[in-house]
Amino acid sequence: MRDVAIIGVGCTRFGELWDYSFRDLVVEAGLRAIVDARITGEEIDAIYLGNMSAGMFIEQEHIASVVADHAGVASDLHTPVTRVEAGCASGALALRSGIMAVASGWHDIVIAAGVEKMTDVSSGLAEEALSSSADREWEGVYGATLASLYAMMARAHMKRYGTTREQMAAVAVKNHDNASKNPLAQYKNKITIEGVLNSGKVAEPLRVLDCSSIADGAAACVLAPLEIAEKYTDIPVKVRASAQASDTIALHDRRDITTMDATVYAAERAFEIAGVTPRDLDLAEVHDSYTISEIMAIEDLGFVRKGEGGKAVEEGRTTLHGEMPINPSGGLKGCGNPLGATGVRQAIELVWQLRGEAGERQVDDARIGLTHNVGGSGGTAVVHILSL
Amino acid sequence: MRDVAIIGVGCTRFGELWDYSFRDLVVEAGLRAIVDARITGEEIDAIYLGNMSAGMFIEQEHIASVVADHAGVASDLHTPVTRVEAGCASGALALRSGIMAVASGWHDIVIAAGVEKMTDVSSGLAEEALSSSADREWEGVYGATLASLYAMMARAHMKRYGTTREQMAAVAVKNHDNASKNPLAQYKNKITIEGVLNSGKVAEPLRVLDCSSIADGAAACVLAPLEIAEKYTDIPVKVRASAQASDTIALHDRRDITTMDATVYAAERAFEIAGVTPRDLDLAEVHDSYTISEIMAIEDLGFVRKGEGGKAVEEGRTTLHGEMPINPSGGLKGCGNPLGATGVRQAIELVWQLRGEAGERQVDDARIGLTHNVGGSGGTAVVHILSL
Numbered sequence: 001m002r003d004v005a006i007i008g009v010g011c012t013r014f015g016e017l018w019d020y021s022f023r024d025l026v027v028e029a030g031l032r033a034i035v036d037a038r039i040t041g042e043e044i045d046a047i048y049l050g051n052m053s054a055g056m057f058i059e060q061e062h063i064a065s066v067v068a069d070h071a072g073v074a075s076d077l078h079t080p081v082t083r084v085e086a087g088c089a090s091g092a093l094a095l096r097s098g099i100m101a102v103a104s105g106w107h108d109i110v111i112a113a114g115v116e117k118m119t120d121v122s123s124g125l126a127e128e129a130l131s132s133s134a135d136r137e138w139e140g141v142y143g144a145t146l147a148s149l150y151a152m153m154a155r156a157h158m159k160r161y162g163t164t165r166e167q168m169a170a171v172a173v174k175n176h177d178n179a180s181k182n183p184l185a186q187y188k189n190k191i192t193i194e195g196v197l198n199s200g201k202v203a204e205p206l207r208v209l210d211c212s213s214i215a216d217g218a219a220a221c222v223l224a225p226l227e228i229a230e231k232y233t234d235i236p237v238k239v240r241a242s243a244q245a246s247d248t249i250a251l252h253d254r255r256d257i258t259t260m261d262a263t264v265y266a267a268e269r270a271f272e273i274a275g276v277t278p279r280d281l282d283l284a285e286v287h288d289s290y291t292i293s294e295i296m297a298i299e300d301l302g303f304v305r306k307g308e309g310g311k312a313v314e315e316g317r318t319t320l321h322g323e324m325p326i327n328p329s330g331g332l333k334g335c336g337n338p339l340g341a342t343g344v345r346q347a348i349e350l351v352w353q354l355r356g357e358a359g360e361r362q363v364d365d366a367r368i369g370l371t372h373n374v375g376g377s378g379g380t381a382v383v384h385i386l387s388l
Numbered sequence: 389m390r391d392v393a394i395i396g397v398g399c400t401r402f403g404e405l406w407d408y409s410f411r412d413l414v415v416e417a418g419l420r421a422i423v424d425a426r427i428t429g430e431e432i433d434a435i436y437l438g439n440m441s442a443g444m445f446i447e448q449e450h451i452a453s454v455v456a457d458h459a460g461v462a463s464d465l466h467t468p469v470t471r472v473e474a475g476c477a478s479g480a481l482a483l484r485s486g487i488m489a490v491a492s493g494w495h496d497i498v499i500a501a502g503v504e505k506m507t508d509v510s511s512g513l514a515e516e517a518l519s520s521s522a523d524r525e526w527e528g529v530y531g532a533t534l535a536s537l538y539a540m541m542a543r544a545h546m547k548r549y550g551t552t553r554e555q556m557a558a559v560a561v562k563n564h565d566n567a568s569k570n571p572l573a574q575y576k577n578k579i580t581i582e583g584v585l586n587s588g589k590v591a592e593p594l595r596v597l598d599c600s601s602i603a604d605g606a607a608a609c610v611l612a613p614l615e616i617a618e619k620y621t622d623i624p625v626k627v628r629a630s631a632q633a634s635d636t637i638a639l640h641d642r643r644d645i646t647t648m649d650a651t652v653y654a655a656e657r658a659f660e661i662a663g664v665t666p667r668d669l670d671l672a673e674v675h676d677s678y679t680i681s682e683i684m685a686i687e688d689l690g691f692v693r694k695g696e697g698g699k700a701v702e703e704g705r706t707t708l709h710g711e712m713p714i715n716p717s718g719g720l721k722g723c724g725n726p727l728g729a730t731g732v733r734q735a736i737e738l739v740w741q742l743r744g745e746a747g748e749r750q751v752d753d754a755r756i757g758l759t760h761n762v763g764g765s766g767g768t769a770v771v772h773i774l775s776l
Contacts, residue, residue, distance in 0.1 A: 001492060001493050001494070021525070023525075052449055052450075053443055053449050055441055055443040055444045056447075056449070058524065059444075059520050059524050059528070060524040060525070061440055061441050061475055061517065061520040061521050062440075062473070062474055062475030062521040062522075062637065062763050062764045062768065063473075064473075064474050064634070064763075064767075064768060065474070065475070065634060065635075065636075065637040065763060065764060065767025065768050066523065066637050066767075068634035068636075068767070069523075069634075069635075069636040069637045069638065069767070073634070074634045074635050074636045074637075074641075075635065075636050075641060075642070075643070075649075078633040078635060078653040078654075079633075079634055080633060080634060080768075081634050081768075082474065082481055082632070083472065083473045083474060084470055084471065084473075085449060085452075085471045085472075085473060086450055086452050086453070086470065086471060087449055087450035087453070093470055097470070097485070100489060100492055101488060103492055103494070104389060104488055104492030104493075104494070105389050105492075106389070106488055106491070106492070129443070129449065132443060132447050132448055132449040132450070133449050133450040134450075135454065135457075136446065136447050136448040137409070137411075137448070140447070244468035245466040245467075245468060246452070246453060246456035246457075246461070246462045246466050246467055246468060246469050247456075247457075247462050247463065247466060248453075248456075248457040248462045248463050249450065249453040249454050249456075249457045249462075250457065253457065254463070255463070261466060262466060265466040266466075375450050375452075375453060376453060379450060379452075379457065379462070380450065380452060380453050380468075
């Protein structure tokens with residue numbers, strides 16, 4: 001198997017982009033990425049595309065074909081395009097699929113992209129789609145939304161570990177603070193603990209500002225075998241590990257809802273492949289779909305001990321210049337969460353950080369980092385480790 | 389890269405299976421496959437799942453997680469499961485993804501499965517989902533259904549090559565005849581040319597009996613590196629080639645709507661990889677979503693000259709004991725077309741034929757064959773070549 005590098009990246013703004021259609025979004029991200037990688041369309045051997053719910057959002061399945069067509073690689077080049085889907089982890093899974101395609105030797109230059117068009121659609125559709133990433137037959141039909149499932153995890157975490165609403169709010173405050181330094185983020189406004197605690201109720205104990213937002217957006221990475229990466233870029237970013245794990249889709253079947261076993265397993269596997277430990281990492285982009293998600297993630301990934309996630313955030317250990325910067329981009333909370341795009345955007349943030357191109361939000365001496373993307377309420381987790 | 393073999397297969401009946409839920413279907417096919425391969429659940433390294441539209445049909449995305457959970461590999465094993473989607477070509481793309489995973493060395497034992505639950509859902513949903521595999525923004529919103537797009541191809545083919553309605557009907561008659569010998573097929577009734585010509589109008593010149601049907605069903609293959617395949621089975625079936633190509637999603641952007649360029653390109657690539665020509669093949673399972681599709685397919689795959697597909701079928705050259713048996717299973721027309729399952733079912737038919745286990749519909753001396761699966765109106769085509 002060959003080593004794989006990321007040689008170019010591109011990302012749209014995230015937000016309510018009513019002047020962009022689905023196809024506009026993915027093509028804009030893709031063009032930025034190929035310009036960054038200094039490749040031509042003819043050099044692209046295959047495209048992997050993460051998208052959760054174009055069928056529900058814009059009544060369009062077979063979006064791989066839409067993208068091939070609109071990107072101009074369908075009619076002469078007939079470039080193969082493959083859509084992968086795993087709820088909110090669709091983006092990381094597209095990245096993983098692209099990495100596998102290059103590692104295997106099947107393809108040399110591959111685009112791994114993610115896209116979601118969630119705003120400017122029928123009312124209520126986004127909530128319905130989000131809930132369709134959890135167990136429709138055993139949770140959704142009884143009225144459980146995705147937020148309410150995370151609210152149950154939050155309540156259990158508060159009860160068992162003494163995690164407080166203020167500690168959860170501190171995740172949102174930190175991530176908005178980071179996002180204020182990110183030109184592509186949906187939310188650049190700083191917020192306060194009190195602001196989060198007093199924001200509108202969604203599913204107790206989670207308030208509006210505990211939840212990541214519905215957004216439009218797309219993100220794309222160009223992958224190549226490491227051995228030829230220097231032809232395209234001065235700073236190839238190495239893919240050190242890609243790991244994926246599943247868990248039961250329904251919460252009631254889990255051994256413990258304060259831990260995501262899919263995250264634990266994927267992380268263990270990723271650290272094993274990369275030959276590093278959580279202590280070796282300089283930064284991480286983790287799945288903060290809700291504030292409690294980030295607290296559970298940093299515990300399950302091994303950055304802090306189980307139950308100490310809330311305290312670590314409250315003490316500022318995960319800020320941009322803390323001992324372990326988490327979500328320097330602003331995370332899903334600050335950047336917005338266009339489902340299929342998020343996992344790819346996380347990798348792009350690492351690429352910018354490792355290249356030293358993250359501007360005001362640059363983490364000092366960033367040499368190796370991790371991305372963590374979760375599907376639904378934890379049924380799928382995908383972890384990547386990238387380094388210089 | 390490693391050579392890959394299919395070491396076990398399993399398939400449900402196809403049809404209106406109102407006593408089977410989505411999860412029942414995929415688990416039944418998977419269990420049959422692992423029994424056939426004599427493996428245990430613990431040995432499965434990864435699962436790739438083809439499904440087009442569970443979001444629209446059963447309001448469930450993130451079905452990889454549903455399947456991991458219901459198959460019993462989520463809570464202890466945390467086996468990674470990945471859904472891929474490319475309209476009606478989702479099944480073949482799952483197979484291709486699984487083959488890549490084994491070929492690359494990332495995984496040893498992989499399940500490639502496909503599933504669709506299309507009946508027993510809200511009225512009109514199946515037609516809407518099918519149309520969502522063509523270009524929603526430039527075709528669907530103006531009222532073009534998938535059948536009407538294929539009707540345009542049929543009209544153009546009739547005009548240019550003199551293909552007749554009787555020749556198209558002969559495809560359906562042959563495929564029902566083959567399906568009458570297939571215990572898992574949805575339609576075991578034989579039909580006549582007159583019956584097809586006089587069946588209800590769908591989109592002229594296509595009648596009801598020119599169209600494949602909406603169905604529930606699932607299919608699964610177990611893949612392994614060829615070098616260890618003999619541990620599991622006496623007759624490993626070798627994957628000789630896997631190829632995929634795209635074309636514009638909208639018909640109006642194609643250079644010629646009587647040819648599917650995605651098929652032409654995928655086939656050329658597959659023949660090149662396998663080092664064989666169309667003449668070397670003993671049989672093929674091709675994408676007969678409409679009768680005109682099979683006529684175009686056998687031309688575009690190189691089994692007959694362009695424009696002679698209709699004549700070849702009419703003359704009986706593609707029957708079970710003709711010079712080039714096409715769709716010995718009964719095809720999409722006879723078996724039914726549960727979208728995500730179809731591409732995997734095609735490969736299973738080849739496996740049974742190559743092993744000599746196809747019963748009454750056994751093709752003589754079947755040693756090497758091809759499968760051909762199309763997404764939407766031809767935006768994606770996937771071709772596999774399998775041999776003893």
